[in-house]
Amino acid sequence: MTEEPSGGDLSRLRQLNGLAVIRALRDDKALTLTELAKRTGLSRASTEDVARELIGRGWVAEVEPTAGTVGRPARRYRFRADAGRVLGVDIGGHTIRALVTDLDGEVLNSATLAVTPQLGRRQRFAALDACVSTALAGAGVASDQIWSTGVATTGLVDGTGRVMLSDSLTEWTGVDLAAHLRRLVPAPVRVENDSKLAALAESWRGVARYAKDVVFLLAGVRTGTGLIIDGKLHRGFGNAAGEIGALPAAGWLRAPDHLRAWSGGKDEFEDVFLAARDGDRDAVRAVRRYTRDIAVGVSALVLTLDPELLVVGGGFSRSADLVVQPLRRELDRWCLRTPEIRVSTFGDEGVALGAVRLALEQVEAALSGGAELASAEIFGATGRN
Amino acid sequence: MTEEPSGGDLSRLRQLNGLAVIRALRDDKALTLTELAKRTGLSRASTEDVARELIGRGWVAEVEPTAGTVGRPARRYRFRADAGRVLGVDIGGHTIRALVTDLDGEVLNSATLAVTPQLGRRQRFAALDACVSTALAGAGVASDQIWSTGVATTGLVDGTGRVMLSDSLTEWTGVDLAAHLRRLVPAPVRVENDSKLAALAESWRGVARYAKDVVFLLAGVRTGTGLIIDGKLHRGFGNAAGEIGALPAAGWLRAPDHLRAWSGGKDEFEDVFLAARDGDRDAVRAVRRYTRDIAVGVSALVLTLDPELLVVGGGFSRSADLVVQPLRRELDRWCLRTPEIRVSTFGDEGVALGAVRLALEQVEAALSGGAELASAEIFGATGRN
DNA sequence: TACATTATTAAGGAGTCCATCATTATTGAC
DNA sequence: GTCAATAATGATGGACTCCTTAATAATGTA
The missing domain is CATH 3.30.420.40 (ATPase, nucleotide binding domain)
Structure with missing residues (x-):
């Protein structure tokens, strides 16, 4: 939402203040004028002016004043998400x-x-x-x-x-x-x-909400990544950032094969994880090998970016309990500083x-x-x- | 230089306009008021006002008007770098x-x-x-x-x-x-x-001036990197971004050994490159092996970030003609899109x-x-x- | 010297923000 | 029920910044 703060007209200032008001209102359910003024740093009078204008534009609406407080009840405003x-x-x-x-x-x-x-x-x-x-x-x-x-x-x-x-x-x-x-x-x-x-979603309202630099790992039949750098999605010059899987040394192509082998070559992975959770030796080994192969590429991403957080999402994240621990161990082997690992809660x-x-x-x-x-x-x- | 454009006072607007004027003046040697006004988007009158204030503050100075033009000679202003x-x-x-x-x-x-x-x-x-x-x-x-x-x-x-x-x-x-x-x-x-x-310098006034995403490789006795992402230096959460050399698979630790072997174990690398340029078989092979080892780690960086540009600096960049070509070939093998490779001109x-x-x-x-x-x-x- | 060109200076007007004070609405104590 | 106390609203005037327009000044060219 931040842009170049090049100066300009007086209307530009009004626009900035309007944005500040909207931003404050979006963060909260509803605010009174005094609260709004405090949050934006504007005077009460100006805040009122801005709010009136935003109402006229359809961005802001008034809501029922709350009763039960001392003093004259304040009008309250909300962002019109609708x-x-x-x-x-x-x-x-x-x-x-x-x-x-x-x-x-x-x-x-x-x-x-x-x-x-x-x-x-x-x-x-x-x-x-x-x-x-x-x-x-x-x-x-x-x-x-x-x-x-x-x-x-x-x-x-x-x-x-x-x-x-x-x-x-x-x-x-x-x-x-x-x-x-x-x-x-x-x-x-x-x-x-x-x-x-998917990475963007995590950074927006997922488990990566408060992190500036995040590596997102989509673990599933396909393996993919998304990078959040300085709070923004990093795309790369050719929109191909995060394609570490292309490096054969990373071993992402063969990684799911370990799981496939267990299930007889089919793309059905529920069972491997279920079996592994039940302690089936072969299944546990398959999951561990999968994790080990994935970890090399993830290490490359982590060493490159030194992120605050690693988020695991995708189909396999339902079996995160089986993947996260060995993944952390592998990363500890390669990385200078293993980032915190969290599991996505968004499902599909x-x-x-x-x-x-x-x-x-x-x-x-x-x-x-x-x-x-x-x-x-x-x-x-x-x-x- | 960009900050959050949260609105505020009228003085804030003046401050923004002052910054815009300073920025315009820093980009050029000297500008007249009319030129300044056009560049900042302000009116001539306001520009004059802002300029007067900046002169008072010591940020801006007037320079000799240039003679030899039609019409009344314009006063010209410059940023007071001194x-x-x-x-x-x-x-x-x-x-x-x-x-x-x-x-x-x-x-x-x-x-x-x-x-x-x-x-x-x-x-x-x-x-x-x-x-x-x-x-x-x-x-x-x-x-x-x-x-x-x-x-x-x-x-x-x-x-x-x-x-x-x-x-x-x-x-x-x-x-x-x-x-x-x-x-x-x-x-x-x-x-x-x-x-x-060193990466920051390249992005500031070096060969990476116009690129947003850059991988800088410091090639020398030590091997290091610096990453410019979205025009800014990327530090990482623990200030350890770019430390891909820590990954053994990257082979950065052993890379200089190939060169050292040629010179009998000493950290004297001038001669290897000289010999390689003269066509000495062993020297050429040593340089190629060095490059190959370096390239794996660089590929990881490039695949992760998909930068527009790869800049090679450090001690070995004096022998860039010997390193760049084989490096490009190696990267072509691993990367989806090999970025443009440029050599630093800053020397030490x-x-x-x-x-x-x-x-x-x-x-x-x-x-x-x-x-x-x-x-x-x-x-x-x-x-x- | 007159004219075209360009820059400067000055004045008037509009928009935005702020501080202040009187007014209004509500709660709670007597 | 009346009266403080509390807190928000509304209105006024002032200050600042920017813009537009018109008059004035300085230079080169015909």
């Missing part, structure tokens, strides 16, 4: 998920659709369209009410929203996801890799939440006067030049 | 170097002193003191005229300016460098690892320049109202609350 809606979509190999949320990221409705990695491009698009429509309909939101869309997909994504490379989805390389979604929902679209967005929904966050980042950029947004009635007025 | 002085110190194993510069980082005087890694703590401190004194005296600057000091040293450094761990310097672990330098020069001191500061002075930059960052932080600085006469007036 002023707009955003859409977050996760296009995975096995599921497509769409979330409709308000401007606080509060989920209004979600839709999930089972698919397979082998689906062709047209079928996958059809499933995507159906899933989005269901989510919108269930939330009672028309597509032109959506302010911004965020999309997660496997593979490498370029800056314009095109899939540059996807190993795990058939006929997916080269797809222009942004264009497709813009046809579906007339709002700005941003597309990003799923592991990166992390990626989609990250997509929501991506959409919200666009809204916030527009709020501070950067990008454009569809709903110009409200937004255009904010970016008055 | 308003203050900063000190940058590089404490290396074999040399201690001190630079005295103005606020533009223009070197006024430099002093170098040869030392050895085996020097005891007291002797090293004595050499340091002598070097700093020489540099100050040669520049005609008294120690209390220094606004800010930056220090580079080998090893891990903590946030308070204490050396947490130094392998290559004897009796250096645990030294409180910041405290020692504050006794020498009464100004705020910041201490940082030498490789990190890069680290000290980075220390200067560290000092200047402190000055700029104080300018934008963050930290405190010694010379309160000028600075205190800026941070008027």
Whole structure:
């Protein structure tokens, strides 16, 4: 939300103060003017002025004053999260998920659709369209009410929203996801890799909320990573940051093979972990070998970035109790300082939440006067030049 | 230089505009009011007002108007880089170097002193003191005229300016460098690892000037790295970012052995490179093996960060023609996208320049109202609350 | 010398913020 | 029920910063 603080007009100052008020209101349920004034550092009079303007713009609303206190009851204000809606979509190999949320990221409705990695491009698009429509309909939101869309997909994504490379989805390389979604929902679209967005979700409202530098490990059938550096998602020059798995020495490609071997070559991993938890020798060994292979690459990430936190998410995080301990031991062997390790609590929904966050980042950029947004009635007025 | 743009007073706006003017003036030699106004986006009248105030504060000076143009000659303004002085110190194993510069980082005087890694703590401190004194005296600057000091040293450094761990310097672990330098020069001191500061120098005014994400490789007797992420030096939670050399798989510890073997175990590397350039089979092979060992770790850094640029500096960068090509080939083998590789042009002075930059960052932080600085006469007036 | 060009100076107006004080609404004690 | 005490609201005036416009000044060229 921070931008270059280059000076300017008086209106620029008003805009900054408006942003400060909104930020204060977003952090709390509702605040009185005096509280707001204290939090923003403005005088009461100015705060009132700013608040009045924000109400006029539709960003802020008044709520019932609370009774029961001494003195004249204060009017209280809240951020109008219901002023707009955003859409977050996760296009995975096995599921497509769409979330409709308000401007606080509060989920209004979600839709999930089972698919397979082998689906062709047209079928996958059809499933995507159906899933989005269901989510919108269930939330009672028309597509032109959506302010911004965020999309997660496997593979490498370029800056314009095109899939540059996807190993795990058939006929997916080269797809222009942004264009497709813009046809579906007339709002700005941003597309990003799923592991990166899962990391973003953790940093937004997950276990990595208070950490500045985070390595996120998506442990599942595929292994992926997302890096949060200085509180922001790090993409890299070619959007390929965190692809340490490409290094053969890291051994990420063969890592799941240890688990596959136990289950007879199939991609069914529930059982290995169950057996390992029951003490099955072979299963325990398979899990340990898997962890050891993963750990080399993770060590490279950790040594490179020296993060405060390592977050483990993805399908295997349900069996985190089996993975975290050996992982920590392995990291202790290689790293100068093993970071704290935490397990994601989002389950399957992390990626989609990250997509929501991506959409919200666009809204916030527009709020501070950067990008454009569809709903110009409200937004255009904010970016008055 | 960017901070949180939280709003506030009207004076805050003036401060922001003052900063914008200073920034514009620092980018150019000298500007007229009209040019300044265009660049800052302010009106001419306001620009004049701001400029007048900055002149009063000592930050800006008027220069001779240029003759020979049509119309009334415009007054021209420049940033007063001579308003203050900063000190940058590089404490290396074999040399201690001190630079005295103005606020533009223009070197006024430099002093170098040869030392050895085996020097005891007291002797090293004595050499340091002598070097700093020489540099100050040669520049005609008294120690209390220094606004800010930056220090580079080998090893891990903590946030308070204490050396947490130094392998290559004897009796250096645990030294409180910041405290020692504050006794020498009464100004705020910041201490940082030498490789990190060399990277900072490249990103400041070296070959990495225009890149946002950079991996800097210090190739020499020791191998070190510095990471620039999103234009800023990345330190890591424990200030240990980039220490990929700790990973045995990276092979950085044994890498110089290939070169040492050629020269009979001594730390004399000039000859190997000379011989290799002359086509000596064994020398060429030694260099290639060295490069191959280095490349694994570099690949890990590159795959992690996906930087735009890889900069090679340090002692071996003088023989860059021999190292860069094989390095690129090795990286092509491992990396998804090999970044552009450039060679530092700073020679030995890069680290000290980075220390200067560290000092200047402190000055700029104080300018934008963050930290405190010694010379309160000028600075205190800026941070008027 | 007149004119075109460009910069400076001055004045008036608008927007934003702050401090202060009178006013209003509510609670709790008598 | 009346009266302090408390705390928020509303209104006024002042200060600061920026912008626009118009008049004035300095230089080069025809």
